[in-house]
Amino acid sequence: MAQIAERAGVALSTVSYVLSGKRSVSKPMRDRVLAAVEELDYRPHGPARALASGATHTIALFMPSPQWPLVPVQQTFVAGATQATSARDYALLLSTAATDPESIVRLVARGRADGVILMETLRDDPRVDRLRSAGYPFSLIGRTADLDGVSYVDMDFGGAVETGLDHLAGLGHTCVALFNFPPDLIEAGYTASLIARDVFESRTRELGIRGIHVPCAHAPRDAFAVAAGLLHAEPECTAAITTGWQFTGLLSALRAADLHVPDDFSVVSVIAAQFAEMLTPSLTGVDWPAFEAGRMAAEMLIDRLTGKEQAARQYLTPAELVVRESTGPAPRTRRSTARRRRAPAG
Amino acid sequence: MAQIAERAGVALSTVSYVLSGKRSVSKPMRDRVLAAVEELDYRPHGPARALASGATHTIALFMPSPQWPLVPVQQTFVAGATQATSARDYALLLSTAATDPESIVRLVARGRADGVILMETLRDDPRVDRLRSAGYPFSLIGRTADLDGVSYVDMDFGGAVETGLDHLAGLGHTCVALFNFPPDLIEAGYTASLIARDVFESRTRELGIRGIHVPCAHAPRDAFAVAAGLLHAEPECTAAITTGWQFTGLLSALRAADLHVPDDFSVVSVIAAQFAEMLTPSLTGVDWPAFEAGRMAAEMLIDRLTGKEQAARQYLTPAELVVRESTGPAPRTRRSTARRRRAPAG
DNA sequence: AGCGCTTCGCGAAGCGCTTCGACGAACCTA
DNA sequence: TAGGTTCGTCGAAGCGCTTCGCGAAGCGCT
Numbered sequence: 001m002a003q004i005a006e007r008a009g010v011a012l013s014t015v016s017y018v019l020s021g022k023r024s025v026s027k028p029m030r031d032r033v034l035a036a037v038e039e040l041d042y043r044p045h046g047p048a049r050a051l052a053s054g055a056t057h058t059i060a061l062f063m064p065s066p067q068w069p070l071v072p073v074q075q076t077f078v079a080g081a082t083q084a085t086s087a088r089d090y091a092l093l094l095s096t097a098a099t100d101p102e103s104i105v106r107l108v109a110r111g112r113a114d115g116v117i118l119m120e121t122l123r124d125d126p127r128v129d130r131l132r133s134a135g136y137p138f139s140l141i142g143r144t145a146d147l148d149g150v151s152y153v154d155m156d157f158g159g160a161v162e163t164g165l166d167h168l169a170g171l172g173h174t175c176v177a178l179f180n181f182p183p184d185l186i187e188a189g190y191t192a193s194l195i196a197r198d199v200f201e202s203r204t205r206e207l208g209i210r211g212i213h214v215p216c217a218h219a220p221r222d223a224f225a226v227a228a229g230l231l232h233a234e235p236e237c238t239a240a241i242t243t244g245w246q247f248t249g250l251l252s253a254l255r256a257a258d259l260h261v262p263d264d265f266s267v268v269s270v271i272a273a274q275f276a277e278m279l280t281p282s283l284t285g286v287d288w289p290a291f292e293a294g295r296m297a298a299e300m301l302i303d304r305l306t307g308k309e310q311a312a313r314q315y316l317t318p319a320e321l322v323v324r325e326s327t328g329p330a331p332r333t334r335r336s337t338a339r340r341r342r343a344p345a346g
Numbered sequence: 347m348a349q350i351a352e353r354a355g356v357a358l359s360t361v362s363y364v365l366s367g368k369r370s371v372s373k374p375m376r377d378r379v380l381a382a383v384e385e386l387d388y389r390p391h392g393p394a395r396a397l398a399s400g401a402t403h404t405i406a407l408f409m410p411s412p413q414w415p416l417v418p419v420q421q422t423f424v425a426g427a428t429q430a431t432s433a434r435d436y437a438l439l440l441s442t443a444a445t446d447p448e449s450i451v452r453l454v455a456r457g458r459a460d461g462v463i464l465m466e467t468l469r470d471d472p473r474v475d476r477l478r479s480a481g482y483p484f485s486l487i488g489r490t491a492d493l494d495g496v497s498y499v500d501m502d503f504g505g506a507v508e509t510g511l512d513h514l515a516g517l518g519h520t521c522v523a524l525f526n527f528p529p530d531l532i533e534a535g536y537t538a539s540l541i542a543r544d545v546f547e548s549r550t551r552e553l554g555i556r557g558i559h560v561p562c563a564h565a566p567r568d569a570f571a572v573a574a575g576l577l578h579a580e581p582e583c584t585a586a587i588t589t590g591w592q593f594t595g596l597l598s599a600l601r602a603a604d605l606h607v608p609d610d611f612s613v614v615s616v617i618a619a620q621f622a623e624m625l626t627p628s629l630t631g632v633d634w635p636a637f638e639a640g641r642m643a644a645e646m647l648i649d650r651l652t653g654k655e656q657a658a659r660q661y662l663t664p665a666e667l668v669v670r671e672s673t674g675p676a677p678r679t680r681r682s683t684a685r686r687r688r689a690p691a692g
Numbered sequence: 693a694g695c696g697c698t699t700c701g702c703g704a705a706g707c708g709c710t711t712c713g714a715c716g717a718a719c720c721t722a
Numbered sequence: 723t724a725g726g727t728t729c730g731t732c733g734a735a736g737c738g739c740t741t742c743g744c745g746a747a748g749c750g751c752t
Contacts, residue, residue, distance in 0.1 A: 001738065011702045016740060023741095026700065046458040047396035048738035051707045056393065058439075063428055075421035078440070082409055086442040091458065093404075094424070094440050096432040111708090112392045112437065220623065248624045255626065277566060278594045280601065280626045347708065357732045362710060369711095372730060394708035397737045457738090 004042055008032040019044065050111060058091040059301055060113035062104060064120045065096045071218050071245060073290045076272065077119060077141055080294025088302050101130035108136045115301045117141065121152075122189040139301040141293055143191045151300040151312045153293045155270065157192045157243065158199040159319030160286040164241040164268040165203045165211075167284070167321055171239075172330035173266060175210040177230055179223070179242040179250060183215040196243050212237060216246045223249020224256075231257050238330050239266035247271070247283065262328030273322070281325035289317060350388055354378040365390065396457060404437040405647055406459035408450060410466045411442045417564050417591060419636045422618065423465060423487055426640025434648050447476035454482045461647045463487065467498075468535040485647040487639055489537045497646040497658045499639045501616065503538045503589065504545040505665030506632040510587040510614040511549045511557075513630070513667055517585075518676035519612060521556040523576055525569070525588035525596060529561040542589050558583060562592045569595020570602075577603050584676050585612040593617070593629065608674030619668070627671035635663060 005012045010029055017023040018033040025033070036042075050056040061081055064074060078094065085092040093113050097120065098104055104127055107113055114137065118127055121142030128150070131138045140152035161178065168176050178200045180186065181193035197213055204211030212234060216226045227250040230237065240250060247269045251261065259265045261281055269276065269285040276283040296315060303309035351358045356375055363369040364379040371379075382388075396402040407427055410420060424440065431438040439459050443466065444450055450473055453459055460483065464473055467488030474496070477484045486498035507524065514522050524546045526532065527539035543559055550557030558580060562572045573596040576583065586596060593615045597607065605611045607627055615622065615631040622629040642661060649655035 012739090013703075013741075014701060017701090020740080024700070029701080043452055043455050045397070045738050046456045047393040047402065048457070048707090049740075050393035051391070051397050051709085052738075052740040054707075054740095063425070065429065072418055072421070075418070075425055078424060079409070079421055082440045083411065083442055085440075092440045094428045094431075094438045096429055106389055109389045110392045111394070220620065251624075251626070274566065278597075279624075280597070358709090359711075359733075360731060363731090366710080370730070375731080391708050394737090395710075397739085398708075398710040400710095400737080 001042070001044075003040055004033060004036040007036040007040065054111075055305075056091075056111060056114050057089075058093055058113045059085060059115045059117060059298065059305070060093040060095060060104075060107050061117045061298075062095050062097045062119065072272070072275070073244065073288060074119065076290035077294035077297070080291040080296075081117060081298040082294075083291075084295040084298035085302070088299070090298075090302055092298070099127075101127040105130055105134050105136065108134070114305050115139070117297050117301055120185070121154075121191055123191045123194055124189060137301060137304050139297045139304070141297045145191075147314065149312045151297075151304065151314065153296045153300070153315045153317070155192070155286075155288050155293070155317045156319045157270065158195045160270050160321075161196050161199045161241060161243075162203050163286065163319055163321040165200070165207060165209075167323065167327065168239045168241070168266060168268065169207045169209055171266065171327060173209065173239040174330065175212070175234065175236045175238060176204065177212040177214050177234070177237050177240040179214050179216045179227070179240055179246040181215065181243055182217040182222075186215050192243065200241075210236070214240075216242075216249075218245045220248040220252065223247075224252045225249070227253035228256065231259070235334055238264070238334050239268070239327070241268045241270075243270050245271065251279075259334070261326050264331055264334055266327040266330075268321070268327060276322070276324060279326075284322065284324045284327040286319045286321055293317065347388070347390075349386055350379065350382040353382040353386065400457070401651075402437075402457060402460050403435075404439055404459045405431060405461045405463060405644065405651070406439040406441060406450075406453050407463045407644075408441050408443045408465065418618070418621070419590065419634060420465065422636035423640035423643070426637040426642075427463060427644040428640075429637075430641040430644035431648070434645070436644075436648055438644070445473075447473045451476055451480050451482065454480070460651050461485075463643050463647055466531070467500075467537055469537045469540055470535060483647060483650050485643045485650070487643045491537075493660065495658045497643075497650065497660065499642045499646070499661040499663070501538070501632075501634050501639070501663045502665045503616065504541045506616050506667075507542050507545045507587060507589075508549050509632065509665055509667040511546070511553060511555075513669065513673065514585045514587070514612060514614065515553045515555055517612065517673060519555065519585040520676065521558070521580070521582045521584060522550065523558040523560050523580070523583050523586040525560050525562045525573075525586055525592040527561065527589055528563040528568075532561050538589065546587075556582070560586075562588075562595070564591040564594075566594040566598065569593075570598045571595070573599035574602065577605070581680055584610070584680050585614070585673070587614045587616075589616050591617065597625075605680070607672050610677055610680055612673040612676075614667070614673060622668070622670060625672075630668065630670045630673040632665045632667055639663065 001015055002012060005015045015033050018025050018030050063078060082092050116138040118138060119141040121140050121144055123145045125144050128144050143152055143154045180196050181190055186193045200211055214230055216223050223246040231253055247267055254261055254265055261267055269283050270288050271285055273287040276285050300313045347361055348358060351361045361379050364371050364376050409424060428438050462484040465487040467486050467490055469491045471490050474490050489498055489500045526542050527536055532539045546557055560576055562569050569592040577599055593613055600607055600611055607613055615629050616634050617631055619633040622631050646659045
């Protein structure tokens, strides 16, 4: 920068003002500076800029450490956030999730990021409280109980469960299971899981059907065990809703029990449309546009940082059920004995 | 930091040396400093440190902009890299891919990162040349032609295609298609796609079977069109290998043509085991442990940066074929007319 | 001509840290 | 006891940028 000033014959500060545009500079001077910048292939030094100005032009995203390395929704948030961040000429700092609020605050306090995106939000989330009390900007993928002044984007899990139940009840199912998020998340107070559970319980009551609440890990092996147990213990259960990827284990368990989807058992899932369409049979369900959600969370935060938007922005993805091949009329009674449709594989 | 020095009654520089450990400090002094650090809840300022020392303790990862927002492999690299980076107390900066080498170099030149991880590597990759000439540390997920001094981790796509072909030939298939990466990637010189193509051509020749090379996008809709075209044009083709997620479209097309897997058509894929097992029928294929790959790429780079490892480390994931339900003996002749197994859905 | 006003350029003081060289004190060796 | 080491500590000079405040010049107005 000093070189540029020298070459252009201006003061160091003038170069800075040309580059930042924070004060007006006369055209001839500006042109000389810009020419020098070009010739010397100058690149501003990020840390120096951050040190002097106090803003890093960077946001941080905390990713829950993957129990099952392939929960695609969360990874898709990241992809969406990355795209939005790059598009706005910001940088995205990615960390594995710290449940500890301090380590999140520390990241901003250390001047590594201007704001934070949180995911896997709890109903009463200490991280949110801490960020709020520290006055650090943040946005959420998910929700807390107290949403005052909080920017967030979330799936309407309540609506999803509701439309799913209505659809199944309409098909005549009278006993439906909810494969909710894993037990540890529910216990921790993960908002989506609590909403799903509450709505599930109230809606089944309203519809006058039986609801079985089944907390269940996403990993196929775990989900298989849970599902197999359920199918054995609850012969009248003829349908299930899954809040996420628990359907993999469920489908395996159904296959193992030689139950056919949708003739013997119906499945509704909250899952990205791309995956729902990929399976055989394709899954009836509510689309969770995670890429968009990640994008929006990043944009909300950056808008706030740049002062473009003062107020909190809140967005709930509407729950629209797409009926595909995995749901059908309730069977008279679920077959519990094996009835072969085809020679068993392998 | 000045406050700490004052409180502990030592010089500013002494505080720095206590914190960095780069010079020895007597125990009483050190204790006083550490106590002050604790009391004042001091947190070093990243950018200031980076400015003074020249190292940011950060690595950057360039993620190809997702054509189809849900190519899970690439997202899984990111997850793996994130975990390894956090575990080593480094930060991960995520950007959407710049094909332009300059913008990559700029990121390091601007002092935002100490090193770079590249993915979607081309056989002659200008980004690699540029990074090498600039002397910036990097590691690759993928390979270039010239691997001298380059740290990388990659899947053995050649071996995968080979074992896949051998398996299919052993089952009696005499005409096999390769659903390779999309045409634009092949044209750009994406290494994996070139290796897959070359090995496919030479191995089919050696086995004395017919090979049909089909470049194909991952997006289900595109892949469907390509697959449907192939099935129509090539009635003797009874099996296919896909290098990635093209199988989604392929399976749809097979279903649409009422061809049964594996009775009428066999499918082999390179895909994470978790997904392969999830489908009906489960997919025979070679596992691509992308999480591990991302982890390793990050570790290689960080080891290099910290001086732990001077030499380049290179790792090729071995191609081991797992036979599942999607491959079977070649049919006498592929049925081209619809033969119903079940009432058509919808 | 003189007034206040805005516009534009300059110098200098940091931002919070690292690191070099210097200096005193304590420790050896002869 | 003098000379040479080593150890522990300090002060100060940056790292590359932003930004404040000052002053010089130019403007329209009375």
